[in-house]
Amino acid sequence: MSEPRVRRAEIAIEQSHVDRVYARLAELRTQAEAMRAKGYEIGHGAQREAVFEQASMLFERDMMVYHANQTLQTLDAEYEGLVFGRLDQLGPETVYVGRLGIRDAEFENLVTDWRAPAAAAFYQATAEEPMDVVRRRVIRCSGQAVLDVDDDVLTPDAVPDDMNVVGEGALMAALGRARGEKMRDIVATIQKEQDEVIRAPWRGVTEITGGPGTGKTAVALHRAAYLLYRYRRQLGGAGVLVVGPSGVFTNYISRVLPSMGETNVELRALGQVLDGIEATHHDPAPLAAVKGSLRMRKVLLKAMRDTPPDAPTEMRIVYQGEVLKLGAKELERVRRKVHGHGGPPNRARVRAAETLLEALADKAEEYAKADDRTIDRQELITALGERIDFHRFLVVWWPVLYPAEVLRWLGDERRLTRAAKRVLSREEISLLAASMADRSQGWSMADIALLDELRVLMGPPPKRRRRQRLELDAEQQRDSREQTTRSRPEHYDEYSHIVVDESQDLSPMQWRMVGRRGKYASWTVVGDPVQSSWPDPPEAAQARDQAFGARTARRRYTLRTNYRNSAEIFDLAARVVAGHAEEGELPHAVRRTGLVPQLKAIEPEGAETAVQTAAKELLGAVDGTVGVICAMNRVDEVGGWLEGQAEERLKVVGSLDAKGLEYDAVVLLEPTELITESLTGRRVLYVALTRATQQLTVLASDEDWLA
16 A cells, blocks of 8 residues: 555544544533533522521532533633544553543543653653553644644564554654744653653752753643643642743743643733733843842832931920920931831831830920929820821821832932942942833833832731732822732732743842742743843842742753754854853754855845845745844834734744744844843844744844854
């Protein structure tokens, strides 16, 4: 029989099984809908029963509806290619592997969930260690239709005469497929080294390192799905948090976990970690380096303890016909004394009142001594403490503090200079003060960690004042009302597992912010030192270790195969970053296409036309997405050049927002600008050069970036 006829016959065999699976899926869905309807009937019946029977019936109703809804949610998840693998093993058993475990009416396995131990051989078996697998088959589907099959023979001597073998390599076929706007899951093509990471123990900290295209992000997401499947009792209730570098990135990965049936995982960009507020831009690299440093905690602490700008500088109160007066210096001494006890200032108003009353009593005794008379100190304290004018003064002198308010104080360079004395340099103070004084662009990525730090330092406002979800300031309260209310409490810190992607870029202050959400969590941390945009790795490592806490289980995996880039593209990227990488840090690209990157010289004034032409050429050359990558400060400009050009397939991103993304083809504009805008220079350019899977065009007005 010819190879095409054999392939068609094998596809027909697999189609028959896939049809059985979807038929059973329809039965299970019907059963779940019937269970949910029965639950609602029980609820209606409970209304007619005696009161003492209602609780039991309503509980039964709630459980039935809950389980039915959970089942329907699982069955309705996005299962493109529900069945994707088959294992023919030594002996009669055949195992089908898919996104969901399904049994027939007699409880025989139709599909084994890819995360189950029985499916591990699909990923782990090799010719050297076949694990009793004779033939491993990848089944490629579109919806419910089987399109193709691809086989690996792992035990050649055991292949029976009637077993057909077809295919040319499922992995390479998958790598050549066009990219869409969202990342796809890789359940059908997980490689052995990746599967070892996915199935690693859940406790402690699992670090995944590797260069571009090694699948770090996909592995981390699949690990989250595996852990929720394998340890749902331990992890499912408290929840899983995935933190990515940008909103562009979290949107890109947003379909991966739902496609595997996991919908109860939170995805947040670093600029979205703090509830009720979202970053709108990146700071220039020198400013971001100041804001991200651990030194900022000292600055924030001093700023928070400074006298508020609108606080009165004098107190006058009448007691028994005598005016008691506290001047600015005396009030400042009282403030320092209160702060000297430590603790959040928003929880210290009672102490502030007591200390202020003691100062007034001291002042009254001073006056009395001068007049050779005595006073009853306790009577004075009690009487003044009940006075409305005293409490009115206290409210404005010791106000409730809000993070945004205190951070804006630092726009006053004199105030910032007091807070940053012997902590920041003169140049750093000027840079920071200018940023805090100008809020026209909203909050930056680096600001979010500072706001979160202040939130913890100052403590929550009194409950009677907590009318909004997040007390930052009036403007942000209005913004927060427009956001969807989260199912978990504000500033939730009890996640059971946290995934941090592009971890090499987190500043120390950002590590502190993320660490607060994971004080009870196990961790999966993904990164690549060669791609780092943070200029002080030791300081970041210190903050990272503090975020992890005393967890003793630490394991590290390195992925060394670049599946994304063609070798032609990666060779150029490796050349650019060669002087900034240690031996063995760069991955090996396994795929060649024969398409070398196009390096085109342009004049600065001709950049617009050059970008338009290059984008049009690449849109015609590939079926999937085309990314145009430029310096961060040129995104809006370049986006304007390309308005109206295949907007659904064409994306313009800045160098920092390109992290973690991939496109079929990339136009890279002015690589030298990417080097000069970052404190880590060529590392950022290296990231941009490794976003393309098939074709790359570089438009440059100089050759300095190649030196």
